Amino acid sequence: MPPKRKIKGNNRRRWDTALPVEILTIIGEYIQCRNTFQALVGTSRRFRDVFNPMLYEYRLVRLHKCRAAGLDQKPLPPGLQYTKDIEICVFEFVRNPYNVKMNKEFVAYVVRLLKKVPRLRSFKWRDRSGDFSYSTSRMLQDSMLLRTLKNAELLENLSISFSGHWLDDPASAARCCFIPLKGFQNLKSLELYDCYGNLSQMAVKIAILLADCPSLKTLGLGISTECDLEEEDLRETLIVREQGTFLEKICSYFNRVCKATPLALQTLRLGTGLCVLKAKKADGQNYLSKLVKLSELERLHIFNGIVKYDWHAYGETAEVYWPYLTGCSSVYQLSVTRLTKNVRYWLKAHGQSISELVVTNHYGMYDEALCNFDALDLPNLSMLFVRECNVETRDHWDYDQDDEDEHDDWSDESSQLSLIAANTDVRDDDALEFEIPYKFDDEEKSVITVLDRLKDGGEQLTRLALCITLETQWKTFLKHLKCMPRLTHLRLSKKSHQHGRYPPKKASLRLGINRSFSIAQGYARLIKSLCPTLQFIKIGDWAWQIEVGKNSAKGKRGNSVVLRELSRDEVRNIEIFGITTFAEECGLSGIDVHKPTTDEEWDVLEQLVAEFEERRRQESLSTGPQERILMLAGRM
Numbered sequence: 224m225p226p227k228r229k230i231k232g233n234n235r236r237r238w239d240t241a242l243p244v245e246i247l248t249i250i251g252e253y254i255q256c257r258n259t260f261q262a263l264v265g266t267s268r269r270f271r272d273v274f275n276p277m278l279y280e281y282r283l284v285r286l287h288k289c290r291a292a293g294l295d296q297k298p299l300p301p302g303l304q305y306t307k308d309i310e311i312c313v314f315e316f317v318r319n320p321y322n323v324k325m326n327k328e329f330v331a332y333v334v335r336l337l338k339k340v341p342r343l344r345s346f347k348w349r350d351r352s353g354d355f356s357y358s359t360s361r362m363l364q365d366s367m368l369l370r371t372l373k374n375a376e377l378l379e380n381l382s383i384s385f386s387g388h389w390l391d392d393p394a395s396a397a398r399c400c401f402i403p404l405k406g407f408q409n410l411k412s413l414e415l416y417d418c419y420g421n422l423s424q425m426a427v428k429i430a431i432l433l434a435d436c437p438s439l440k441t442l443g444l445g446i447s448t449e450c451d452l453e454e455e456d457l458r459e460t461l462i463v464r465e466q467g468t469f470l471e472k473i474c475s476y477f478n479r480v481c482k483a484t485p486l487a488l489q490t491l492r493l494g495t496g497l498c499v500l501k502a503k504k505a506d507g508q509n510y511l512s513k514l515v516k517l518s519e520l521e522r523l524h525i526f527n528g529i530v531k532y533d534w535h536a537y538g539e540t541a542e543v544y545w546p547y548l549t550g551c552s553s554v555y556q557l558s559v560t561r562l563t564k565n566v567r568y569w570l571k572a573h574g575q576s577i578s579e580l581v582v583t584n585h586y587g588m589y590d591e592a593l594c595n596f597d598a599l600d601l602p603n604l605s606m607l608f609v610r611e612c613n614v615e616t617r618d619h620w621d622y623d624q625d626d627e628d629e630h631d632d633w634s635d636e637s638s639q640l641s642l643i644a645a646n647t648d649v650r651d652d653d654a655l656e657f658e659i660p661y662k663f664d665d666e667e668k669s670v671i672t673v674l675d676r677l678k679d680g681g682e683q684l685t686r687l688a689l690c691i692t693l694e695t696q697w698k699t700f701l702k703h704l705k706c707m708p709r710l711t712h713l714r715l716s717k718k719s720h721q722h723g724r725y726p727p728k729k730a731s732l733r734l735g736i737n738r739s740f741s742i743a744q745g746y747a748r749l750i751k752s753l754c755p756t757l758q759f760i761k762i763g764d765w766a767w768q769i770e771v772g773k774n775s776a777k778g779k780r781g782n783s784v785v786l787r788e789l790s791r792d793e794v795r796n797i798e799i800f801g802i803t804t805f806a807e808e809c810g811l812s813g814i815d816v817h818k819p820t821t822d823e824e825w826d827v828l829e830q831l832v833a834e835f836e837e838r839r840r841q842e843s844l845s846t847g848p849q850e851r852i853l854m855l856a857g858r859m
Contacts, residue, residue, distance in 0.1 A: 278302065422469050427480075430477040
């Protein structure tokens with residue numbers, strides 16, 4: 224073998240200049256971790272010039288963590304000349320109590336920031352402050368802020384979520400939860416959630432804006448609604464009043480007055496208040512087709528959760544006239560609140576192109592609507608996202624035997640399914656005669672997962688997200704895991720209304736392993752050994768990329784499982800990992816930006832709870848019997 228020739232003099236090339244800029248740029252497009260960009264930028268001048276624009280392309284500003292006092296003197300973050308996408312978050316003010324006087328300082332800072340961004344492409348504002356007076360939403364009505372946004376020539380994407388998630392004060396919300404839209408134009412993405420006001424005027428303004436954006440590809444709308452949180456059996460039942468015709472008004476004005484042609488949308492998101500109802504006019508024409516080219520839609524997200532049309536009425540599934548959606552022949556992603564009979568019938572007749580199904584409602588294990596998963600037949604389904612809530616088993620319920628029939632009908636939809644089914648034209652004769660068998664008894668429902676309900680057990684899935692109680696459902700889930708040869712992404716979460724850390728200590732696979740992070744790692748390694756195709760996994764708040772390498776330990780053969788923890792940026796960019804646990808955007812799923820709770824934070828919280836309970840116990844022991852009875856009566 225001839226000796227290697229040494230490179231001398233000017234022929235030697237630095238390792239960081241071996242690749243052309245075009246190749247480095249392509250490599251950068253696949254990097255999703257901010258820390259990786261920071262490391263590359265600090266490597267050499269050439270890498271700094273190539274990767275700096277990618278490092279600072281996205282900027283997240285958390286106003287709720289900023290002190291209003293002195294904000295005008297605060298230095299702006301670096302790299303704004305490269306920034307294209309800005310997201311402003313206004314969540315609960317924990318450290319700094321909020322008052323409306325702080326709005327002026329906050330707005331001035333955001334305006335100062337925007338003026339230093341010459342290539343602004345996307346602006347997103349998320350308000351989850353929970354302010355009952357909606358004062359935080361007034362910042363969006365500032366004339367200087369709106370003028371700065373409307374003057375941004377390259378602005379293509381606009382997304383705004385107001386603070387009125389649940390409508391507490393309609394009069395205040397009407398003054399705060401909408402903005403003047405005139406002046407925005409040529410947008411490619413428009414999303415307005417939790418807005419409120421005069422619905423007729425809002426419909427006209429939205430229709431005019433849509434007519435000024437003929438190249439729009441994404442449209443998301445949602446109206447803030449009242450919510451009945453005290454309903455006995457139903458959680459978060461929305462009160463829907465005059466909002467039923469809001470979507471029809473937008474479509475009618477867009478077509479009749481603006482004389483605009485239907486938009487070639489790729490994504491349509493219809494949240495609360497945007498009900499697809501049968502047309503009120505005598506001709507009964509499909510008004511939605513006048514706004515959207517249904518045949519070109521690729522992603523369809525619809526709210527069809529539990530609503531009440533009056534405070535004293537019973538909750539029922541929101542009406543959706545599915546025949547208007549029969550032209551959606553290219554839709555591959557469908558997101559619904561509940562998988563109802565109506566949805567299932569539409570999928571059977573027109574949903575064979577669906578490969579991604581997202582169901583955002585948190586089902587209880589006794590919910591009769593779960594039976595619709597038993598009859599789900601989607602031959603191309605590759606991604607499934609479902610949620611569950613934690614409920615007591617029926618053997619712990621305290622009710623008389625005479626009331627058993629009443630409790631058996633507690634499901635959200637049980638009394639409404641026959642009425643809803645009568646409003647659809649998508650059922651064929653086979654569907655009309657088909658009845659779903661109740662395959663599982665009450666004892667089995669506490670240990671099965673949604674995979675037990677699917678016809679093929681999820682064998683064809685490549686991405687899966689579900690809620691699971693590891694202590695009781697692991698063995699059942701394990702059987703399906705071994706039979707999923709295509710699975711690449713898996714997300715396991717705790718059920719809603721289930722308190723404490725996840726995975727819990729009692730779910731540990733090994734003695735002495737009590738930290739949730741370590742317990743989750745153990746499950747990730749075990750799942751990889753049972754499902755070799757798995758590449759990414761998220762358990763609770765932690766996510767990893769799974770790699771298989773040679774075992775370097777002495778005396779051990781075979782391959783070892785290497786877990787690389789994903790950064791928060793990487794988790795957000797993996798769709799099935801980034802979806803929020805709760806449907807925060809008017810009943811529609813969003814992207815999670817919350818910081819996960821660490822084991823150390825859980826330790827502190829559990830210690831505080833233990834001290835509080837011990838103090839209450841000591842107070843109870845120090846009181847006499849009569850005083851104790853009075854104390855308990857006062858708490859009740």
